[in-house]
Amino acid sequence: MKSKLLTALIAALCASPALADDAAQYQDQARATAQSLLKQLGGELQKEMKAGGPVAAIKVCKDRAPAIASDLSRKNGEKVARVSLKVRNPLIGTPDAWEQKVLAEFDRKAAAGAKPETLETAEIVTEPQGKYFRYMKAVPTGNLCLACHGPAEKIGKEVKEQLSADYPHDKATGYGEGQIRGAITIKGPL
Ligand code: HEC
Secondary structure, three states: OHHHHHHHHHHHHHHOOHHHHHHHHHHHHHHHHHHHHHHHHHHHHHHHHHHHHHHHHHHHHHHHHHHHHHHHHHHHOOEEEEEOOOOOOHHHHOOOHHHHHHHHHHHHHHHOOOOHHHOEEEEEEEEOOEEEEEEEEEEEOOHHHHHHHOOHHHOOHHHHHHHHHHOOOOOOOOOOOOOEEEEEEEEEEO
16 A cells, blocks of 8 residues: 555656746746846947947947846856847857757747747756756847848948948848847756
8 A cells, every 4th residue: 555655656756747847947037037138238228329329339239238148147157148040249149959949939939920029938958968947038129129130221321331340240130120139048057
């Protein structure tokens, strides 16, 4: 009788969807981190666009975005970054295989009618080095973004010159409002 109970208990424990629960447990924190990055960056970008226009605001995206992401990474002991399938800065913006898959899924869901700002994914993955919690949140292209990521006619001459000097391999133009520009990605060891 006792051993039957034990067997049942072990079976119940093994059958419980531990992985799904684990991912959910880290998701709130990841969501808050992504929001914090978007809020800080959006605030600084808006302020600089108003004060100095898009040419002056390039430095917010070039210097402040990676700095804010690094601060959050250090504080939380995880990797926080921005990635895209059409990248401006290939050094930090190039997605890995998992991120490419998720970005493609986000695009598919948006094409099927989902609102880009609602799209997020959380998963626990096992890699040769161990287990990681991974999270991504889609970042839609707003009206503000078009001055530097929009179609050619929306990007001013000076902005174009500065961008092509800083990013000779820039692929991050031609976006329309509401399209997914990329995602915030978070990866933490478990
Ligand atoms: C003033 C010009 C400017 C504006 C406006 C701007 N960006 Fe960017 N964006 C850049 C630059 C420059 C980079 C490259 C940053 C770097 O070197 O890491 C970049 C990079 C990115 C990246 C990282 C992936 C990549 O392509 O390198 C994302 C995501 C992104 N921008 C989203 C947005 C969104 C969303 C908005 C609107 C809310 C926006 N940007 C507005 C200039 C701009």
